[in-house]
Amino acid sequence: MYRRAGHLFVLLTICISCGTLWAQQRAPIANEPIEGVQAAALDQPRIYLNLRRSADGPVFKTSDAEAISAVEAFLDTGASGV
Known part of the structure; x- marks a missing residue:
């Protein structure tokens, strides 16, 4: 009985791990x-x-x-994510 519960626990752990990995995949973003x-x-x-x-x-x-006569400059606001 304990052996069967151990197998069930391992199977449940694998299913939860696979579900977590699958949920974290993101759709590809097009580079336009x-x-x-x-x-x-x-x-x-x-x-x-x-x-x-x-x-x-x-x-x-x-x-x-x-x-x-004009000079173009960029202001660095510090808020950019680049």
């Missing part, structure tokens, strides 16, 4: 790229700023063919 979006732009806020020597001075510009 978003066209035209940089990876850092998904979870970090962006700001644009101009640099000046003084508060009312002229804005710094590049000396290339296209004079660019």
